[in-house]
Amino acid sequence: MTFAFSFFTTFVAANLVNEKEHGQKQHLQNMGIKPITYYLARYVIDLISFLIPVVACFVILGAARLQMITSGSWVPYLIVLLFAGFPVISFGYLLSLPFQKSQAVGQVLGVGLSLIVFIPYFFVQFVFQGASNLAIVLVGCITPTFAMERAISSIATASTTGQPYTIAEVFDIQYPVFCAILVFVGITIVHFCIIFYVESRTQSRRSFFHKNNNSKKHAEEASHPTGGALKRQDTAILVDGKYRERDAEVIEETLRLKGPEDENDAVRLLGLSKKFYIKSKKRDLIILDDVYLAFKKNECFGYLGPNGAGKTTTIKMLTGAESPTSGGGTIEGLSIAPFHDDLRSMIGICPQFDIIWPKLTVRDHLKLFATIKGVAPEDMDAAVDQMVDEMGLGPLGNKRAKTFSGGNKRRLSLAMAVIGCPKVVFLDEPTTGVDVAIRQAIWNSIRKLKKTSCVILTTHSMEEADALCDRIGIITNGHIQALGTSQRLKNTYGAGYKVIVKTYTNPHLVTGEMERTVGTGRVTLVQALGSSLEYELTRMEGERTTDMLAKLFALFEQKRKELGIEDYSVSQTTLAQVFIEFAKEQAAPEDK
Ligand SMILES: Nc1ncnc2c1ncn2[C@@H]1O[C@H](COP(=O)(O)OP(=O)(O)OP(=O)(O)O)[C@@H](O)[C@H]1O
Ligand SMILES: [Mg+2]
Incomplete structure (x- = not known):
């Protein structure tokens, strides 16, 4: 029985690590669920689950008509098993702390716990020569299932020798059973103290012991770190050993944010x-x-x-899941480092x-997420219905998420983020x-959301x-390289125009003719996909766009046959082209 119930500890630990592995625990805590609430909810579920093997145990023992059951009351057994559930589960929570992968829990704890159970059993049985109350206390502190086994065998021995335990005796300090119950309660408290201590250390920014009393002060300090002055690295950026002037809007934004707060800034x-x-x-x-940087x-x-x-x-960092190495920021005026607890329902x-x-x-x-965001119970159904409609999730409303396709999971994730109308998403x-x-539906939701x-x-x-x-x-490379509207980025960083020519002749012929028409060095063949050639056309300072395009169109029309042109199009540089130029500068992880 001891061995059997020790597997429940492994089961509980594996479940917890599984939630950690899939980010569920962290996500809930990011959304404002405190560790104590999280563990309490899990504890209730696990205690109910624990009743299943307990009931199964009685059914099996009763069916076998074992003397230990038939010769006395089963109530003392039940009391012991129920109390034993407390530390069996909390022990699992404690053991789950170092693990990141649920598979490892099964492998390590499955074997490890059997050993941990066996070692105290060996000592009590062969070294101490039997279970004294002290021995139960000592080894019970190491493994709760061992204390459980001692208490159960004590009740069984009493039953089979014709002096079964009364309920009063179960709670009498003179008897080893009560001693075991005290151990159960005591070590459960110890387990939780350690768990909450570790949680508060490893996630100190989200610790529920941590009071963010000075967060406002911190935010104010952070908003004036250099008294509004710009540093060298604010105006220039080191690229390949040389300083390059930074984007004008990035400089302006930096200067603005080093000044007083602006109420239009959300983040x-x-x-x-x-x-x-x-x-x-x-x-x-x-x-x-x-x-x-600010988001308005x-x-x-x-x-x-x-x-x-x-x-x-x-x-x-902005949602409290990571802490910054230095600096900070605010969301709706509240600090993100340390992360202000009130922010969790606002994001x-x-x-x-x-x-x-x-x-x-x-x-x-x-x-669940509407409750976390503080939607009132009377508004709950309406909020859920609206979100289900908006995301087109109607037919899936009452289906379990494990059956969902990738796209539907994405829609659900978005709905969970948006429900309750948080100020920042x-x-x-x-x-x-x-x-x-689905993408169109998501775009419409985002347009509405803003x-x-x-x-x-x-x-x-x-x-x-x-x-x-x-x-x-x-x-x-850790810096905001360009900032502004899409149009500004295209105008400022776009090379000029994108020309797509569909031809069945040699690309060099077309390139050569284009260069002769608009000037050498201005035409770059970006890519050739089958018969489709994509060119980038550099803009010249002070040049009239219409003149240049007119020359190009004339060329394509006049030499359509000679150059084998089937089709052509000209457009302004796309955002993708601007992005690719910056993306080229991003250092590979190994170079960073
Ligand atoms: N906990 C961590 N420890 C060490 N490195 C990390 C950690 N988390 C992220 N990184 C590294 O930080 C870098 C930035 O990762 P991040 O996930 O923020 O990139 P991203 O811009 O979101 O990329 P993607 O577009 O692929 O999602 C990566 O090189 C990643 O390997
Ligand atoms: Mg990413």
């Missing part, structure tokens, strides 16, 4: 820096370097950057990778892997950023 990043220490390379990986109320801000630029890390997060609970339905998810690649129709909230959107779709974002910031 302010104030000298935000983040680096990770890479053990294998024995050096720091710089993700953000003294970034000043009722705007959709496109936070763009190549893979590994630090977009998700920035979102994590919505659609994480890059879906965090959903496979056994819950769409409506369950939405109710972080959308980390919300349309990745969704079909065109009427009430500040939306921070990361995406690798330049089309999406162009269509939705009021302003865009491109981040590479």
